Amino acid sequence: MSSRPLANSELGWLAYDPAPESASLARLAPSYGLFINGTFTDPGAHEQVPTLNPATEATLATVAHAVDEDVDRAVRAARHAYDTVWSVTSGAERAKYLFRIARLIQERSRELAVVETLDNGKPIRESRDVDIPLAAAHFFYYAGWADKLDHAGYGANPRPLGVAGQIIPWNFPLLMAAWKLAPALAAGNTCVLKPAETTPLSALILAEILQQAELPPGVVNIVTGDGATGAALVEHPGVDKIAFTGSTEVGRAIQARLAGRGTHLTLELGGKGANIVFDDAPIDEMIEGIIDGIFFNQGHVCCAGSRLLVQETVADEVLRRLERRVEQLRVGDPLDKNTDVGAINSRAQLTRIEELVAAGESEGATRYSSSCALPEQGYWFAPTVFTDVSQTHRIAREEIFGPVLSVLTFRTPEEAVSKANNTTYGLACGVWSEKGSRTLWVAERLRAGVIWANTYNRFDPTSPFGGVRESGFGREGGRQGLAAYLDV
Amino acid sequence: MSTTTLPTTGAQVRLGPGAGVPTVETEGQLRSILASLSGVDAVGAEARAARLATRSIKRATKWAALDLAISMVDLTTLEGADTLGRVSSLCAKARRPDPRDPSIPSVAAVCLYPDLVAHARERLEGSTVKVAAVATAFPSGRASLAVKLADVRDALDAGADEIDMVIDRGAFLSGRLGQVFDEVVAVKSICGDAHLKVILETGELVTLDNVRRASWLAMLGGADFIKTSTGKVGVSATPTVALVMLEAARDFAESTGRLVGVKVAGGIRRSKDALRYLVIVNETAGSAWLTPDLFRFGASSLLNDLLAQRLMQRRGVYVRPDEFSGD
Numbered sequence: 001m002s003s004r005p006l007a008n009s010e011l012g013w014l015a016y017d018p019a020p021e022s023a024s025l026a027r028l029a030p031s032y033g034l035f036i037n038g039t040f041t042d043p044g045a046h047e048q049v050p051t052l053n054p055a056t057e058a059t060l061a062t063v064a065h066a067v068d069e070d071v072d073r074a075v076r077a078a079r080h081a082y083d084t085v086w087s088v089t090s091g092a093e094r095a096k097y098l099f100r101i102a103r104l105i106q107e108r109s110r111e112l113a114v115v116e117t118l119d120n121g122k123p124i125r126e127s128r129d130v131d132i133p134l135a136a137a138h139f140f141y142y143a144g145w146a147d148k149l150d151h152a153g154y155g156a157n158p159r160p161l162g163v164a165g166q167i168i169p170w171n172f173p174l175l176m177a178a179w180k181l182a183p184a185l186a187a188g189n190t191c192v193l194k195p196a197e198t199t200p201l202s203a204l205i206l207a208e209i210l211q212q213a214e215l216p217p218g219v220v221n222i223v224t225g226d227g228a229t230g231a232a233l234v235e236h237p238g239v240d241k242i243a244f245t246g247s248t249e250v251g252r253a254i255q256a257r258l259a260g261r262g263t264h265l266t267l268e269l270g271g272k273g274a275n276i277v278f279d280d281a282p283i284d285e286m287i288e289g290i291i292d293g294i295f296f297n298q299g300h301v302c303c304a305g306s307r308l309l310v311q312e313t314v315a316d317e318v319l320r321r322l323e324r325r326v327e328q329l330r331v332g333d334p335l336d337k338n339t340d341v342g343a344i345n346s347r348a349q350l351t352r353i354e355e356l357v358a359a360g361e362s363e364g365a366t367r368y369s370s371s372c373a374l375p376e377q378g379y380w381f382a383p384t385v386f387t388d389v390s391q392t393h394r395i396a397r398e399e400i401f402g403p404v405l406s407v408l409t410f411r412t413p414e415e416a417v418s419k420a421n422n423t424t425y426g427l428a429c430g431v432w433s434e435k436g437s438r439t440l441w442v443a444e445r446l447r448a449g450v451i452w453a454n455t456y457n458r459f460d461p462t463s464p465f466g467g468v469r470e471s472g473f474g475r476e477g478g479r480q481g482l483a484a485y486l487d488v
Numbered sequence: 489m490s491t492t493t494l495p496t497t498g499a500q501v502r503l504g505p506g507a508g509v510p511t512v513e514t515e516g517q518l519r520s521i522l523a524s525l526s527g528v529d530a531v532g533a534e535a536r537a538a539r540l541a542t543r544s545i546k547r548a549t550k551w552a553a554l555d556l557a558i559s560m561v562d563l564t565t566l567e568g569a570d571t572l573g574r575v576s577s578l579c580a581k582a583r584r585p586d587p588r589d590p591s592i593p594s595v596a597a598v599c600l601y602p603d604l605v606a607h608a609r610e611r612l613e614g615s616t617v618k619v620a621a622v623a624t625a626f627p628s629g630r631a632s633l634a635v636k637l638a639d640v641r642d643a644l645d646a647g648a649d650e651i652d653m654v655i656d657r658g659a660f661l662s663g664r665l666g667q668v669f670d671e672v673v674a675v676k677s678i679c680g681d682a683h684l685k686v687i688l689e690t691g692e693l694v695t696l697d698n699v700r701r702a703s704w705l706a707m708l709g710g711a712d713f714i715k716t717s718t719g720k721v722g723v724s725a726t727p728t729v730a731l732v733m734l735e736a737a738r739d740f741a742e743s744t745g746r747l748v749g750v751k752v753a754g755g756i757r758r759s760k761d762a763l764r765y766l767v768i769v770n771e772t773a774g775s776a777w778l779t780p781d782l783f784r785f786g787a788s789s790l791l792n793d794l795l796a797q798r799l800m801q802r803r804g805v806y807v808r809p810d811e812f813s814g815d
Contacts, residue, residue, distance in 0.1 A: 014775040019544035125542060284735050285532025328771065337544035434527045454529050 038217025081218030091147030098143035121343030160188035162240035266474025271427030515666030672709030691723030724754020753786025
């Protein structure tokens with residue numbers, strides 16, 4: 001598979017015995033209905049669609065496929081809850097529910113982490129240490145804002161928008177639900193959430209948590225389904241706001257559909273993030289940052305650092321160290337606590353990755369893939385690095401959304417900035433240098449919503465996140481995240 | 489113990505591929521080598537160490553790791569109140585950590601003040617356990633070079649196999665790098681076959697940039713081991729410091745072909761911590777370092793916890809601390 005011999009040291013690494021988390025912690029039901037008006041509908045009343053474990057291709061459960069009438073019921077439930085309950089509930093009272101939800105997520109964190117890993121394919125280490133704690137942190141953070149909206153910088157008594165339709169992707173299922181629900185609820189909106197087709201389960205556990213928290217019926221409704229369900233939500237005239245995270249293609253279609261309507265919209269779309277490495281970067285931490293930037297969550301990250309721009313003077317050394325580190329990544333059973341890279345989320349996504357990687361090879365880039373063994377069942381792709389990539393290659397321009405890094409070189413800061421900005425996207429970039437003045441010079445010139453310095457893929461509820469250009473508009477997180485759900 | 493030579497084929501290094509140990513004839517040369525080292529981003533290094541601490545070591549890996557850790561212990565007593573009797577008991581424990589179970593490996597060494605070396609030497613006759621002596625005005629290093637060398641000779645004459653020297657932190661922090669280097673070279677030159685461990689006292693160097701530079705300085709000066717701490721100041725070994733020192737040892741090996749060991753010392757009491765250090769070794773320098781020749785724990789109470797964990801693995805129930813001799 002590797003077309004270039006590794007220039008690795010021959011130090012060797014000891015393997016660890018399997019240390020799997022127990023799948024039975026998930027306690028999944030065989031089938032799920034929709035969560036509308038505070039209760040689950042009868043699963044038998046809907047067409048049931050299986051959701052798979054991408055690591056084994058086994059069916060985890062079946063979930064309801066919501067059709068237009070279901071979406072309509074959910075939106076009407078949300079409208080009724082907004083008119084009669086949530087819009088007249090004080091901020092302090094709304095905060096109480098958000099704090100409860102946050103604590104319940106913490107209490108059920110182990111179960112949620114296992115569900116997330118089973119349904120998504122991501123390593124348990126990530127769902128346990130990143131997804132679930134951050135989801136709870138978002139509810140905690142926005143709980144704090146709920147009674148302080150007067151002081152959020154939008155004038156006195158800012159008003160909510162009403163009913164928010166929220167469509168989230170499969171890469172961080174629970175975390176994206178938290179990013180959407182927490183600010184919306186804090187600001188006083190009611191919600192209809194549409195989880196991704198391939199990863200509905202953690203949102204359904206969240207629905208149980210909302211019941212446990214005794215959130216008033218209809219304040220949050222969760223409708224599972226595919227793109228048609230999402231489209232029904234977008235088309236529904238009773239929705240005041242659409243918040244979408246997903247591909248640029250779908251985002252563009254949603255924006256077109258909403259043209260001429262008063263529906264508010266925020267979009268968080270794709271990206272082709274550049275990780276810019278200068279020759280004075282702290283080399284060991286930078287290698288870790290590149291690894292985290294592209295192999296975190298199998299590269300299924302919209303802000304992934306999928307382009308590495310490395311200063312020519314250190315390119316050889318950076319690549320040598322990078323390949324050594326890639327060889328070290330433990331790819332396999334997502335439930336194993338020592339797994340670094342898990343399964344690709346779906347057959348469709350795997351096919352897209354394979355197609356783009358083949359394009360990279362045929363366009364003349366040099367491919368190196370980890371020599372790791374891949375399981376036979378399930379959807380897997382070995383961590384891959386392309387060198388000799390030029391700006392014209394598809395792998396340098398299109399979002400791969402997989403564990404594939406494209407390496408380009410530059411000679412001057414101006415060239416680095418120009419290459420980093422030479423993309424239609426603008427979500428995130430990283431700058432690696434020990435020289436603060438240069439980092440700031442570069443950061444000022446990058447056209448991206450998020451710029452990390454000497455780190456990558458760091459998230460915090462206090463920090464706004466979002467893109468420019470084809471990466472979308474609107475911010476999630478921080479004080480700025482409230483603006484997406486207030487009439488300001 | 490002998491250092492093995494690493495294949496350097498194809499490796500490109502900051503100090504020149506396969507350049508061998510660069511000659512350092514002037515302080516200027518030393519400074520330029522140390523200045524060429526990459527900086528360390530403390531936030532990133534801490535995050536890396538913290539993530540490695542989440543590795544889950546189970547089953548056969550745990551078994552092997554516990555035995556390996558036992559074989560890497562430098563069983564240490566460095567008290568003013570040390571007695572010959574205490575040293576005798578320490579030596580017995582070093583040879584045979586649990587008299588009931590001969591399958592348990594001996595520890596790597598006992599680590600003592602120089603005046604106790606002769607006694608320990610006698611008690612360890614016929615065993616594989618080395619005698620290590622702290623020397624060079626341990627722990628402060630505040631003495632003239634002549635006194636430090638006399639201290640080392642004294643320990644060597646008494647039969648020490650290994651010398652744990654301290655660097656002059658005052659000189660290092662005030663920028664007199666040549667002086668620190670010269671002292672390492674001078675001590676190494678009289679060590680003969682004895683192995684030299686150079687204690688950086690990272691708790692006093694404070695920054696990770698300093699730790700990386702001091703590691704290289706010691707390795708360039710001829711250290712067989714670089715060691716974190718004396719155990720006599722507030723901050724001893726930490727996983728992050730161990731990470732940075734292991735990175736230095738790895739890079740030095742790739743650059744020069746010479747494998748230098750790393751010893752973490754001070755405050756390591758629990759098996760869990762020891763296993764976390766082994767994970768850092770494995771995933772930083774590589775499994776080549778997973779040998780007592782290249783990695784050590786300077787500790788006293790750690791050994792009993794390793795024994796207790798080992799017994800617990802076998803019995804499946806927790807073990808009372810009193811099952812093992814105190815030291």
